Amino acid sequence: MRAFLEFHIIQNFAPSNLNRDDTGAPKDAIFGGHRRARVSSQCFKRATRLAAAQYDLIDEAHRGIRTKRLKRLLMERLTNRDPEEAAGKIESALAAAGLSLSKKDKDKTEYLLFLGEKEIAGFAELVDQHWDELADVDAAANKKQRKASAPPEVTKKAKALLDGGKAVDIALFGRMLADLPSVNQDAACQVAHAISTHRVEREFDYYTAVDDRAPDDNTGADMIGQVEFNSATLYRYAVLDIHKLFQNLQQDRELALSAVEAFATAFVRAMPSGKQSSFAAHNAPDFIGVSLRHVAPMSLANAFEKPVVADLRASLTEQSVERLHKADEKLSAVYSDGQDQWLYLDLTGKWPEQGRGEAQANLSQLAQRVREFADDALEA
Structure with a gap:
């Protein structure tokens, strides 16, 4: 039976410039006719690989x-x-x-x-x-x-x-060697570009720097400049084909299950490094949802085609989580086989407690249950 583990994350970042384009500005995209903040899939893939190493989630012998x-x-x-x-x-x-x-x-x-x-x-x-x-x-x-x-x-x-x-990260994200197509490996995991659930506008930080050893009569700045930034509530999505991962890891079941658990932790903890010395936007997700689907992957990005709008009664994060579960209910009723399973870790209190999966107390517990999902899927 086909089995896809999907990761749906709502994560609000304070003012930052996590992923820059060629001009140094935060990457963005037009979605639903509105400008959104964007962090590229490549950026989050690398951050995931670094997190797996930083937290020693995968043995060094199985890293790329x-x-x-x-x-x-x-x-x-x-x-x-x-x-x-x-x-x-x-x-x-x-x-x-x-x-x-x-x-x-x-x-x-x-x-x-x-x-x-x-x-x-x-x-x-x-x-x-x-x-x-x-x-x-x-x-x-x-x-x-x-x-x-x-x-x-x-x-x-x-x-x-x-x-x-x-190597787990090669099995997850694949590789392409131009001169040796026979050793290429198709990725078991696909990662979407993270986009903001709401409209964004670019802002500019005008900064100055002063020479610590400047003479007393020097009243001006010794360096001036500006950097662009934004603040955004992102929807992050990734899907992992469990059987493809098992195949890529040469049918090593224990390694495949360890890889699933490690990815569940590393993808959540992945933190882009762009301009962090200037902004320190180390903001953990407020919502982590993991769905096991058997028919086909199903991103919920279109929940935000109409942008979430700032409201004093509910945060952008809270509204985004509400949009997410409503979108899943609507799409699952039409496209699912009725066997989808959910795990979730919700700090907003907006994900329904009844009928929408198993609540998890912490990330460690969530990653362990994701591993169990994968284990059951390989048995099926």
């Missing part, structure tokens, strides 16, 4: 690393070998696997790689074990003349290493 500096990482693991020789052997091994180095900078790969810790450790072990079989690449030679080669059996091993390494 996104980098162009794979060659340097491998050299750091081959400390028992001569550095100059190691550089050439590593180039040979990477070439055997089909991973090309940059023509402009031989110490970096052509593009960002997303590799599991086990894959990286595997390459280091391959180089060490097949040291004499890997070709020596003269780093001082003309780049056009340099060739990296390896015998067929080593090449086969090098390519076999690129299996995702059972």
